[in-house]
Amino acid sequence: MSKSLNTSSAVWLHIGAGSFHRAHQAWYLHRLIAGGDSRWSIALANIRDDAAPLLNALAEQNGQYVLETVTPQGERQYETITSIRKVIPWDNELAALIAEGAHPQTRVISFTVTEGGYYLDNQFNLDQSNVDIQADLLGGCRTIYGTIAQLLAHRKQLNGDPVTLLNCDNLRHNGERFRHGLMQFLQLRQETALTAWIESHTRCPNTMVDRITPRPSPDVAQRVAQATGFQDRAPVMGEAFIQWVIEDDFIAGRPALENVGVELVASVLPYEEAKIRILNASHSCIAWAGTLLGQNFIHESTGTPAIYQLAYDYVTQDVLPSLTPSPLDLAAYRDVVLERFSNPYIRDTNQRVAADGFSKIPGFITPTLQECYQRGQVPTATAMLPALFFIFMQRWHQHNLPYDYQDGILDAAAVHQMFNSADPVTAFATDEKLFGSLAHSEPFAQLLRQSIDTVNHWLAQ
Template sequence: MTTQSVWMHIGAGSFHRAHQAWYLHKLRQQGDDSWHIALGNIRQDAATLLSQLEAQQGEYVLETVTPAGERHYEAITSLRHILPWDSELSALVAQGAQAHTRVISFTVTEAGYYLTPEYELDCTQADIQADLHGDTRTIYGALARILQQRMTSGGAPVTLLNCDNLRHNGERFRRGFLTFLAAKGDSALAAWVTANTTAPDTMVDRITPRPTPEVAQRVKAATGRDDRVPVMAESFIQWVVEDNFIAGRPALENVGVQLVDSVLPWEEAKIRILNATHAAIAWAGTLTGHQYIDDSLRQPAIRQLAEEYITQDVIPSLSPSPLDLADYRDVVLARFSNPYIKDTNQRVAADGLSKIPAMVTPTLRAGYQRGVEPVATARLPALFFLFLQRWASGSLPYSYQDGMLQAAALRQQFARPDALSAFLRDRALFAELADDPAFHALMTRTVNALQRELAQVAQTPATA
């Protein structure tokens, strides 16, 4: 009997179980069971989830819902090996060292790569420093452990596959990882990684809210299963992958994955049109007293803001494109309007300090490069500034999560009268625009205008 190939995934969140695991499951449904997933996590926060998955032999139910409210339930079977967490990452290291583990993929969110505005690894970050001193906290430290053992065990090549919303994600992860190994002084492992791994660029897409107790209740009613770890997602799904796997891959093209030479056109459209707009709706919705993305987008002013940003600034900056960008805009906004997803503004608003430079600043810069003042795009960082202002004053309706947040320093900044100027001078957010007087003037006008609009909203009586 031939040993099955293993796709090891690091990051036991809902998105992986609604996305990559679904595609591998569809292959198994077609009769191709040559690959399965081993799932683990770097940090302890998923230990309970992993235990619950282990108790269910890795199986769980995925609920999907269309914009028309049609729900579908599917038992996902691709997770055949659950890797328990411990502080030494013993199970991840052991699995990742095996030659039949041919792909190691990961989802750690944009902030989990600790990159500067120039997309270089920021070795001053506390978590990176901890990794360099042997206390594994990040994907870099975890992979260094795993691949060190793999190299020692014989060194079979392996593909390292980033599944996060990071532009040029494979390339930038790889450069960051090699920088980390250099800072660690591990030239032997760096040479092995250079020769024996690839890191394809990818674009992943499926809206996947954090599961609520109601998901398990609906799963029970529809399937009779008492699932402790179900996942819920929209019906839409997309995966575009650079076909650059060094050790073989599943036949992903048989289940709708687009294998391409360059991910760039899909990646840019998704990051600027979908991801940036999603975050803007969450910040605006939070500031106007809404809890969910769909409710927020039904507010005429927020929908207008989203449409103008995409139409006036993003589409011109990405044209020409092999994609129909206007159609993509309309599909994205329809997905965000789905009243059955109930994706929270809290989830989507997170990690804004990484989202602004990665998802918004490129469009600001493109506008100035075209000789056009990016008025519509300026509203996005202006919303984020006002959102952070609410956070600093303790008046957000929820806890804000941001991997780049240095809370004490940011609260001090927002306590000063020049908080906006300090925000705009932050090169980590705005690159060279941080020194541009025209950009500062545009942003000051935009923030003031939004403050007036928000004040009017606050004074308008709520309607049923």
């Protein structure tokens, strides 16, 4: 069932109906509407059918739901989000999504597909070997590339109006890299005319997004009902902190996002690098380490002195020198991030944050490793992160993780083969997809082996 209200407004189509979008981008658009600017509204869709129950619940609630936010001090606030004015039902051909994207009122198409959903190799080229990409090259729409390609082809045919494509993920240089992947995808399909049209009729600004948003647990709905009286079937919760930085490069207009705290900038690079390397990488470090100690939640792992020290040393010893000079106070940002991770009220799980490690190692961690070596420094602190992930995956191989590990690009057979080999550490250290040029570095391989030994010794204590 599709619900549509206020059809006269410009439409911001978002692909990816998960919690993060509803706690982040939808909140900003809601704040504009609440402030009297109702020129834009959101149409929400999903590529896969796993969000169908959520979409149905939202449709029955006219797109409205309650956002609960909580500070590190435990102060909770509740806000009914009203920016989603159209909920697009899922269908196997994504016909309704594609039709919405082709409509001239749709002027921004944004998406959250997580790092693995871009299917990029360590050189940030399209991974043509992936089965989903192969299916989409034959005309499918399993991935963001197949979906956007079909959508834009339909738009070009119907009206040819320009549109902005906006990433809302933690992929570094996300707009540029998505565009590069899309163009490679279209070249493989020999879509010359569509490629030329996209070149002149779309923009892909780089962005940086930030708000810790765990998967909602059942007690969120209970607190929402108690606080508001609303029996919400699709509530979402997140931390009080929020940030959104966007390169101001929209081709078909945009909401007045600067009026609700979005930072519109010429370049997101310094914000992006600080967030990805300080927040995202240390987040993963804490999740992998905490899981290995048998802990369930990010806040309890951050509160474990040895794990806190791992993350603190990684940022202080290796990341800060890599990102200096910066317009940001990086040490202060580190401290704020670790305070946010310590928030006991978020109850973000190690399982959620530990996911997608095979994308996070090359995206979040390997650049710091490489830059340390380039300036003559041994990245002892940073090497602990892939060492933690190695042992984490060793536990996975042994069917000894306390939860199901989720990774969009996990090659399960290859990982099992690695751990069944005579020297799994060497196989790991020489993986170009993870470590790029460092895969050919004997000093790095030795450092990684030492780091794995250090983690094993730590876990044995």
